Amino acid sequence: MNIQRGSLLASAEQVQGLPIIIDVLRAFTTSAVLFSLGIESLILVSTAEEAFALRTQYGYLLEGEDRGIKIDGFDFGNSPTELLRTPRERLLGKTVVLRTSAGTQGVVAAIKQSERVILGSYVMAKSIADYVRQQNPDTVSIVAMGQRLLETAPEDEACADYLEHLLADKPYDHFATLWSCMNTPFIQRCLHRAVDYLPPEDILLCLQHDLFDFVLIAEMVDGLIRVSRFMLGTNI
Numbered sequence: 001m002n003i004q005r006g007s008l009l010a011s012a013e014q015v016q017g018l019p020i021i022i023d024v025l026r027a028f029t030t031s032a033v034l035f036s037l038g039i040e041s042l043i044l045v046s047t048a049e050e051a052f053a054l055r056t057q058y059g060y061l062l063e064g065e066d067r068g069i070k071i072d073g074f075d076f077g078n079s080p081t082e083l084l085r086t087p088r089e090r091l092l093g094k095t096v097v098l099r100t101s102a103g104t105q106g107v108v109a110a111i112k113q114s115e116r117v118i119l120g121s122y123v124m125a126k127s128i129a130d131y132v133r134q135q136n137p138d139t140v141s142i143v144a145m146g147q148r149l150l151e152t153a154p155e156d157e158a159c160a161d162y163l164e165h166l167l168a169d170k171p172y173d174h175f176a177t178l179w180s181c182m183n184t185p186f187i188q189r190c191l192h193r194a195v196d197y198l199p200p201e202d203i204l205l206c207l208q209h210d211l212f213d214f215v216l217i218a219e220m221v222d223g224l225i226r227v228s229r230f231m232l233g234t235n236i
Contacts, residue, residue: 017139
C-alpha cells in the first residue's frame with residue numbers, strides 16, 4: 001500500500017486512490033459525535049448559502065462555522081461540547097448539514113477525484129485504519145487540512161502520523177504527541193479560555209483517540225455530498 005501525505009487545500013485537490021481528509025479541530029470530531037448521538041445522515045457543503053437552501057427545502061438542521069465562529073442562523077456551531085450538551089432527542093433521527101472552514105472544504109475538493117472520501121480524526125483513527133486495510137487500496141492519500149486552509153495544524157499532522165503508524169507501523173508516541181499539541185500557542189489559548197468560540201473541553205475531546213468503532217465515508221449522491229456511517233463490512 002502506497003501512502004501519500006499532504007496538507008491544506010492544494011493537496012486535497014490532488015488526492016489519489018482512497019483519500020482520508022483530516023480535520024481534528026473540529027469538523028470530523030463533531031461529525032463522529034453527531035452520529036454517536038443518533039443522527040440519520042450528514043451532508044457536507046462548502047458555503048453557508050448552500051446549507052440555508054437545504055434547510056429551506058427540507059428542514060434539515062445546520063451546523064458549522066466561518067473562521068471558527070458559529071454561523072449566524074445555524075442551529076449549532078462546530079463544537080463537540082455543544083453537541084454533547086444538546087438534548088439527544090433534538091438530534092435523534094435527523095439530517096444535519098455541516099459547513100466548516102477547513103474539513104468540509106477538503107472533502108468537497110477530494111470528492112472530485114475519488115468516489116469515496118474518508119473523514120479523518122483521532123476519535124475514529126483505529127477504525128479508519130481497519131477499514132483501509134480491509135479495502136486494501138493501492139494508494140491512500142492522507143491530507144491534513146490545517147487551520148482554516150491557511151496554515152498547517154499540529155493536531156491534524158499528528159493524526160496523520162498516527163494513521164501512518166497504524167497502517168505502516170511508522171514510529172509514534174501518543175503521549176509525547178499530545179504534550180506537543182497541547183503546548184502549541186493556539187491550543188494553549190483555547191485551554192486558557194482565551195478563544196471565545198472554542199471551549200477548552202473541545203480540545204480534550206478532539207485529542208482522544210479511538211473512541212468510536214465506526215468510519216464515516218462521504219460519497220456524492222444525487223448532487224449532494226452525503227456521509228454514511230460504516231462498520232467494518234456493514235453499512236449501519
